Amino acid sequence: MDILTFTTQQHWTTWFAVYLFLGGMGAAVVAVSFLTHMYLREEKELVMWGALSGVAMMVVGSGMLFLHLLNKWAIFYIVSPYGVFHKPDSWIAWGSQFIVWIQIAAVLYALPYMVEKPRLLGWPVVGNVLKMPIVLQVAGVAKKIHPILGWVGIVTGIGTAVYTGLLLQSFPAVTLWHNPAVPILFTVSAFSTAMAWLLIVMYTFIYHRVDHSIRALYERIDLGLITAELIIVFSFFNFTLSGSEGGYRSAEMLWGSNGWLFGFVLFGLIVPLAMELKCVFGSWSGKAPIVTASLLVLNGGFQLRAYFMAAGIYAYPW
């Protein structure tokens, strides 16, 4: 009776880590760029990049989940707002609503700026769509309700990032996932990768069109987020070391893996933290160090989720 089998699962593998990574980061990108636009500076380029790249990430991430559904027609049960009233205790039902509404809010929020942007208007298909009278009317309405759209994007963005962790927390047989720190870790990681992505955008594509103070602020916030993530990761290490056999086996898998140690902890957290510290408070200047550090943070964000999925050890009673 008390013999236990410890094993990993084969249902949600690396593809699910892509969903968690892109979904969390995309949502946080939208939330961060909206907050910046609403309360710091009206950076039109940044909010367009944030909204559209965030939507693109969530489309790809959600697409990974959609492709793996056995019965794709049943998706209508969860994309309709009724879904969350029917199943308010399911985090996937909430997450689906967040992802739907954040994408609508993001596109509408960016639309008034898109219809004014000559480069976009010159694009073959996109330009023609943006010049359509109905689109111009929608853009006008969207401009009038900008604060509402902004807050829809911020709330659903934070909600989506938290949801990616709450989802894993819902699985009681896995010690690594079923604990209160998982949503916190995934939320911090989502916002850290969002900062990293927006820093890359601001240092490469729109360097001269964004005020330097925004970049400097993002660098400092990202420093805090990476530090918080390091603390949470090491508290996980301490938590899994004792208390349950499944947790201990997860710890053995993670901390015995070079990919986790070097790919995530060292080059996904510690090295970018040191590089950003040197950029913010030290002598490093120029674009290369911060872009490199941000790329490492993005890689670390994906590694975290991929290893978390792989190291979820189930304890079955036979």
Next chain:
Amino acid sequence: MTHYAMVIDLATCVGCNACMAACSLENQTPVWADHWRTKVHDREVGDGHGITRRFIPRLCNHCDNPPCMTVCPSGATYKTKEGVVLVEVERCLGCGACAMACPYDARYPATSDDIDTGKEYYGKLQRKSPSMDKCSFCYHRLLKEGEPACVQTCVGYARMFGDLDQPNDPVTQLVRSGKARPLMAHLGTRPNVYYIPER
């Protein structure tokens, strides 16, 4: 009220797998993919001349607090008033969250390919669309006052089925006496499949 539960006596399970055969025919499960609604696991215990085989049949535990039902985003997984956890096939997305949430490994995917294969294997197939699948305690048989196919076919009478709301039901008495115990009770799932350990 009715509160269905099953008791499995591990001392009398001989590992004949008749329950697996009966269940697969009754419920047309995708056995070609090694997916069963009930499966008898076996394990060698001891060593040398003292080595023996032990069997533990497992199935959905029809928990009173089922994590698979909580995570289900569409409400496809639901509980009947008798405590049986069922899946509404047409409503199930097949996202797999229930399989991830189940601490008893009782969920598996029944895919479109399985439907095609099932038509050849079983002839007329009840299933029309893919979904996550699981044991239903043969609910269609319970409605006709029958019992699950695995219980009816068990040659060693290792499986017993009853109503926990009936004090004189042998299953109720085994559970109340503490002889039959649930698996992984510490997870708070309140399972309704109980096991009598080997003596």
